[in-house]
Amino acid sequence: MISAFTGQQIRDAEQPLLDSGEGAVLMQRAAYGLAQAVIRELKKKRRLAGASVTVLAGKGNNGGDGLYAAAYLARRGMRSTAVLAADSVHAEALAAFRAAGGRVLQLGTSNAEELAVLCAGEDVIIDALLGTGARGGLRDAPAELIAALQELGPRLVVACDVPSGLDAGTGEVHWPVLDADVTVTFGGFKAGLLTDPGEGCAGRVELVRIGIESALPEQAPELRRLTGRDLGALLPRPGRRSHKYSRGVLGVVAGSSRFSGAAVLGVHAAALAGVGMVRYIGPEPAARMVLSRTPEALWESGDPGRVQAWVVGPGVDGEEQLGRAGAAVEVALGNDLPVVVDAGALSLLPERCPPHWILTPHAGELASLLDSLPSTGEVAVTRADVESRPLHFVRQAAQQTGATVLLKGATTLVASPSGIVFSQSEGTPWMATAGSGDVLAGVLGALVAQAADGIADDDAAYAGLGLDPADRWAAVAAVAASVHGRAGTVASAACDGGPLTASAIAAAVPGVIGSLSAEYDRTIP
Ligand SMILES: NC(=O)C1=CN([C@@H]2O[C@H](COP(=O)(O)OP(=O)(O)OC[C@H]3O[C@@H](n4cnc5c(N)ncnc54)[C@H](OP(=O)(O)O)[C@@H]3O)[C@@H](O)[C@H]2O)[C@@H](O)CC1
Ligand SMILES: [K+]
Secondary structure, three states: OOEEEHHHHHHHHHHHHHOOHHHHHHHHHHHHHHHHHHHHHHOOOOOOOEEEEEEOOOHHHHHHHHHHHHHHHHHHOEEEEEEEEEOOHHHEEEEEHHHOOOOEEEEEOOOOHHHHHHHHOEEEEEOOOOOOOOOOOOHHHHHHHHHHHHHHHHOEEEEEEOOOEEEEOOEEEOOOOOOEEEEEEEEEHHHHHOOOOOHHHHHHEEEOOOOHHOOOOOOOEEEEEEEEEEEHOOOOOOOOOOOOOOOOOEEEEEOOOHHHHHHHHHHHHHHHOOOOOOEEEEOOOHHHHHHHOOOEEEEEOOOOOOEEEEEEOOOOOOHHHHHHHHHHHHHHHHOOEEEEEEEEHHOOOOOOOOOOOEEEHHHHHHHHEEEEEEEEHOOOOOOOOOHHHHHHHHHHHHHHHHEEEEOOOOOOEEEEEOOOOEEEEEHHHHHHHOOOHHHHHHHHHHHHHHHHHOOOOOOHHHOOOOHHHHHHHHHHHHHHHHHHHHHHHHHHHOOOOOOOOOOHHHHHHHHHHHHHHHHHHHHHO
């Protein structure tokens, strides 16, 4: 599992080393790691000798890291320039840069545009204006420079620790920000690099160890991200004595006469994600389509019989189907069953939900949900609010509803009511397509139904992640988001990175589950 931290958590871990006079050593390690990353990136494109690099250096230690890295690159034969964004910058680092033969330019009130043009022609730009010590975003001439540079589209941008203007703890972005190709971050992942909108500006994130790692609060990170290995350990597998009922039966209330495709996709995806059986509840025309795509499913026109978990809501529309969704929610509440509550059913929530209810809104639905809660307050939450502060709002929704909340997006966040948050980002932008969310609901339902009987016990895989039983549902949802994202990426790769349909995402699910499990089995002793 990858743990990510706030800027404050990183600074707290650094403090003992700073107190013992090791600050300069930490900075040298950071700068060396940054320079090595620049060299690796550049070598993918051209020879190092004679290539040009410009470091944009701010007044703090972030600027110091950048200047030392640029000094190192100058000594390796690169034509190095520093653009100083403040009157005083890290003095020793600047001296080292000058001693290495670097050229120094001062950003002033009238030359931002001119310097932006110069920077855009460079082979690499190192963005070292602001790091974890930033309050708010860039202002004045540095803001002008970055806005103009972003417009011009530089060749290769490497961000030092975080893209300047990004809040390291929350992922909130104070525009303008220069989009990085790679962010080289020091000591520990910053939470803001693993949640949108920050993650969208950071490019690929590389971690450089600087010696503070053992002092980080590994048991209480701000964000967690499951890796392929975690998924391999958590994904359920049937045993020799398993049968379809013991493997989980999922009830699905989805679709309607208008949106029958949601039912078709949700049920099919659940079947492909390995659930023992799916019972579909919905109107006859939708049921016919469901059964023609997934003959393994059962259509229940009356009492659905026993299920271990429910998916309620994808494509649910009209009084009759909403009535069935409401009845399923009541049954789940009465029998203490886990439920995936999606789309149309988000309006049917009781005042307080348990953590094994997993809500799956997108940003607009989360805004409406928060607005409907009595505890939210006077000011309406909009979709734009959620998009600019997803980590804040997903946590708020989980705390206020009591449910686990999965907020769909390029980076999907899952919050448990206790405040633990997972972030997964394995998908491709092509997955922003109709029906993609219905497939996710089906995959999640299948995993929840399979987990329902064992997750609260001392399940070794979940206990190994140090998660309390109530927080394990968030891990199940993170597994589903990751499998869904990986399936989309695999499906797109099968057509050379081309477009995909929701059906193609679903079709790739068994292969993703199979290869994650097989890879894990190969690596355990
Ligand atoms: N600690 C260590 O040993 C190590 C730290 N490391 C590195 O240091 C970075 C953190 O360094 P940092 O704390 O100096 O903060 P950083 O972001 O560079 O500068 C902020 C300064 O700028 C100012 N300022 C604030 N907001 C502003 C704004 N909006 N617009 C303009 N100015 C603004 C503010 O100064 P003030 O205005 O308050 O005088 C503040 O002092 C970290 O990201 C990593 O790269 C690594 O080398 C490993 C070892
Ligand atoms: K930076």
